[in-house]
Amino acid sequence: MKHLIDPMDLSLEELDEVLELGEEIYEHPEKYADLAKGKKIATLFYEPSTRTRLSFESAMLDLGGNVIGFSSASDSSVSKGESVEDTVRTVGCFADVIAMRHPNEGAPKLASMMSPVPIINAGDGGHNHPTQTLTDLLTIRKEKGKLDHMTVGLCGDLKFGRTVHSLIKAMSRYHGVKFVLISPKELRVPEYIISDVIEPAGLSYEEVESLEDNIGKLDILYMTRVQRERFFNEADYVRLKDTYILDKKKMKMAKEDMIILHPLPRVNEISPSVDDDPRACYFRQVKYGKFVRMALICKLLGLVPWKQSEEE
Numbered sequence: 001m002k003h004l005i006d007p008m009d010l011s012l013e014e015l016d017e018v019l020e021l022g023e024e025i026y027e028h029p030e031k032y033a034d035l036a037k038g039k040k041i042a043t044l045f046y047e048p049s050t051r052t053r054l055s056f057e058s059a060m061l062d063l064g065g066n067v068i069g070f071s072s073a074s075d076s077s078v079s080k081g082e083s084v085e086d087t088v089r090t091v092g093c094f095a096d097v098i099a100m101r102h103p104n105e106g107a108p109k110l111a112s113m114m115s116p117v118p119i120i121n122a123g124d125g126g127h128n129h130p131t132q133t134l135t136d137l138l139t140i141r142k143e144k145g146k147l148d149h150m151t152v153g154l155c156g157d158l159k160f161g162r163t164v165h166s167l168i169k170a171m172s173r174y175h176g177v178k179f180v181l182i183s184p185k186e187l188r189v190p191e192y193i194i195s196d197v198i199e200p201a202g203l204s205y206e207e208v209e210s211l212e213d214n215i216g217k218l219d220i221l222y223m224t225r226v227q228r229e230r231f232f233n234e235a236d237y238v239r240l241k242d243t244y245i246l247d248k249k250k251m252k253m254a255k256e257d258m259i260i261l262h263p264l265p266r267v268n269e270i271s272p273s274v275d276d277d278p279r280a281c282y283f284r285q286v287k288y289g290k291f292v293r294m295a296l297i298c299k300l301l302g303l304v305p306w307k308q309s310e311e312e
């Protein structure tokens with residue numbers, strides 16, 4: 001049984017399969033409308049979510065399956081003191097696959113050790129968010145036609161942003177990727193991302209503070225929200241929250257074909273005046289997210305004859 005806890009849990013080949021299938025479902029959703037008939041996903045969300053939970057639920061519904069779950073810890077037996085392990089052993093009696101979001105780093109991993117069904121990490125604290133990464137990769141593939149040889153700027157809260165950590169891990173596997181890490185000093189990527197991910201991959205990177213000075217060289221700009229809920233004090237959050245605001249003026253300095261991604265929710269970091277710019281991909285990104293989750297569910301449940309043509 002396979003779980004998806006960290007983006008590196010998928011081999012490059014498996015990752016390509018999921019992205020390819022995501023693209024195929026995007027093109028021909030009707031062919032997949034009954035594939036998961038009789039199957040259930042449980043969404044166990046111990047932390048708030050709009051896109052991720054509804055995207056998983058829509059993905060399963062659009063595959064003809066069903067959905068159970070809870071959207072806050074207070075709605076579940078967690079409020080009575082139940083452990084994550086006991087919860088998944090219970091829910092695993094009802095559902096075929098579980099998507100779990102938890103404020104504690106490592107909670108989905110712990111759950112996967114006890115779970116009778118595949119666990120998908122839908123975000124664990126400031127650590128990882130592998131299905132947002134699948135969403136980001138499918139978006140880049142659809143919008144840029146490739147995943148290699150690009151300069152990727154990640155801007156904002158690179159310290160606590162789990163989507164940033166997972167995306168860097170995944171993109172480090174592609175040739176010729178350069179990272180421009182744009183953040184205030186206090187919100188730089190954790191050291192292990194540099195020493196255990198970017199450097200061993202032999203990729204080039206720079207850590208900078210100015211968005212204006214660097215936007216012109218980017219092929220992709222990945223904007224992020226300052227993660228208020230992970231700050232120790234409100235004063236620091238208030239001081240840092242508006243460090244970067246992408247607006248029309250800054251977009252004039254960007255390449256004509258640069259794409260803007262954002263995992264959403266946005267707070268102030270992208271002015272709504274940028275939304276009409278064809279380079280703004282963040283709402284299209286939400287759409288791609290559902291299709292790639294459909295592909296992932298198919299893969300984890302063994303619903304698609306993978307690489308059928310090669311095996312025949």
Ligand code: NCD
Nearest residue numbers: 051052123163225263264265
């Ligand atoms: C992200 C998350 O939860 O980490 N949102 C999402 O899943 N699309 C980003 C964020 O909350 O800032």
